[in-house]
Amino acid sequence: MTPAKITVQNTPITITAKNNNDYxxxxxxxxxRNDDSRAADIIKNWIRNRATLEFLGTWELLYNPDFKVVEFDHLRMQAGLPTFTLSIGEWIEKTNAIGLTVERGRYGGTYAHKDIAFEFGSAISPTFKLYLIKEYQRLKEQDNDPQQLEWNAKRFLTKTNYLIQTDAVKNYIIPQTNYTKTTEWLAYADEADLINVALFGCTAKQxxxxxxxxxxTxxxxxYATINELAILSNLQTHNAELIKQNISKEQRFTTLTEIARYQTKVLTEAEKIRTNPQELKP
Structure with missing residues (x-):
């Protein structure tokens, strides 16, 4: 699942889900607070602080039954000494902590459970912390909005059916063409735009x-409406079946366009009835 994003005082911040919790x-x-190269130093200075360790340890004791308390006490005793150093990786390894995690790859970085992340916000500034909490709450309210949930569900369905379509392209079109490996993506783009034009009237590039x-971004x-996403999902599934039947691209486009127009009309009328039931009265 693609992580969510919020922006706090012009700073993009990634939020990911882990064990049904936001990190x-x-x-x-x-x-x-600083340029990208100093981000790691800020985190290192933060975690070696005694108050930070007290907070982290208390959080782990509350939510982590496997937390190694003896190792935590040893680290807490050293905190504040000039020679004391501690990395996120060492904290996790020595105490079996779950409140902090280090992720690799495209969305790599150090992630913290939202409770801990809000506390870390104080290390940036009290103002930043307040805006962080505000933006996070706004994101949660948006996620719980019924209309947004419906849109997200249909967008997910659309993406799932797109996999069905691309699989059909791979198995039924590419083997019959002379596309080289480096231009294979053109067949996928053509099929995507076949549906784009049938539904939206233009290609993705246009x-x-x-x-x-x-x-x-x-x-x-x-930017499709909920109704358009529902139709898009149907078109992708239907197109995959037409591909398997070896129907020409021209014939498929005609069929898909007719389906798009018909379903748009039906859903538009249904929407009018739902929002203006008085119109049905004589």
Whole structure:
């Protein structure tokens, strides 16, 4: 699952889910205070502080039954000494802590359970901490909005059905063409745009050219309505079946366009009835 993003005082911050809990990237948070190269130093200085260790230890005692208390007490006794150093990795390894984690890859960095991340916000500034909490709460409210949940569900369904379609392209179109490995993606793009044009009336590139600012962070399907996403999902599944039947691209486009128009009309009428039931009365 793609991590969520919030922006706190112009600083993008990643939020990921782990064991049904939200973990916030404190590496991203640290960048709000200094340049990227100093983020690791800020975290190291924070964790070696006695007050920080007291907070982390208390949190682990509350929520982690496997927390190694003896090792924690040993570290707490050393905290504050000039020679004391501690990394996130050492803290996790020595105490079996779960409140902090280090992730690799595209969204790599040090992540902290939201309770701990809010505490770390104080190391940036009290103001930053308050804005962090505010933006996090806004994200949760948005996630729990019924209409947003419906949109997300249909977007997920669309993406799932896209996998069905691309699998059909891979197995039924590419083997019959002379695409080289480096240009294989063209077949996928063609099929995606076949549906884009059938539903939206333009290709993805045409939409990007017409919406350069929006295209920096999104694509044409991200701005689709809930009804359009439902239709898009249906078109992708239907297109996959047509591909398997060796129906030509021209015939498929005609069929998909007709389906898109019909389903758009049906859903539009249904929406009118739902929002204006008085119109049904004589």
């Amino acid at each position: 916030i990237c404190i590496t991203d948070m640290a960048k709000a 939409w990007r050219d017409a919406n350069p600012e929006l295209a920096k 999104a694509n044409i399907r991200d």
